[in-house]
Amino acid sequence: MSEETKQTEHEHHIVGPGVYVAILLALLVGTALTVWASFLELGPWNPVIALAIATTKAILVVLFFMHVKYSTKLTKLTVMAGIFMFLVLISMTLADYMSRAWGSW
């Protein structure tokens, strides 16, 4: 086995039930929080808060349930690339729509 491949490998990290239970509770609290927040009259802040809580929950799932926190740099980079490409998709399309026909449909 060459030195190079040894460096890219990492020990398989086993995430235990304690972490999973903690994340489960955090996700349930997040769900309760977002349902509660949807009953408040916050105008334009309603979607912002809902999306912020949803994103927090998604990050918890990705980091702990999906083990990305304990994964290789390659996996972390792949996940970040995916999120980045999704943001590019949204921002480029919105830039196109908003600079042309926005408000005159």
Place this chain on the structure above:
Amino acid sequence: MNGWRARKRKRWPVPDNSAIAHAGQEAITAAHHDDGDNSAHAEHPAYLRHHFESVEQQADTTNFAMWLFLLTEVMFFGGLFLAYLILRNWYYPAFVVGSHQLSIFWGTTNTVTLIASSFTMAMGVWCAETGRRKGLVLSLSLTFALGLVFLGIKSIEYHEKWEKHHIPGLHYSVQSFVNPASDPDIAEYHDKPLNMDMARHTELYFFLYFAMTGMHALHMIIGIGILAFMIYRARAGAYTSGHVTFVENFGLYWHFVDIIWIYLFALLYLISRHQ
């Protein structure tokens, strides 16, 4: 000038595959002995493919591949989310009253169901990693059951849309939107009647609702099918003797489907409760 055809042909014997394989094995075994490595060929785990250097490298590679697949899924659902974002801004009043038709109770119940199933799936991965066969079968079975509960609740919701003619198509009805007072389900919202043109655009909301939750439900159905297969295999002792890749990568898929629902719940059910 005779050209290349004139070259005298050498006759090769038909290859004897088993002899070649045998010679290859001997060469590998000899190579291992040469550098003092006493992990002879027969001693590596049966599930380690020969083009990988080690079990860790194999696990990292399949993990990477699974994430590449999930990225294509992100972009697939991303297009639907983007369509929802733009159309919601264009036909805002229609999307608001459209989302008032969804039941917060069922939506919240389904969110909790799916989060619980993600938890049991994560526990299944842990059981596989630590060699707990019974625990793995139990975890996978619970995940399977919770997935079915989710689909059952979803079908109750779909049935209600069917009864109220809120499925886009020829039988679509705008009655709840041009005359909100006639629909007791949305009395709490005190919606103002929409004009016919805007009311027609609620069909767009329901089109996206069915496209997004339908694609999500399809992913759930596929996942439940794979779960059934895994339960069958796990009962026979698979996945708990070191080779956990399949359970792990299925876990990634299941959690991804959970994340999609977290966003669907926020965007379809929650953000337009007021206004």
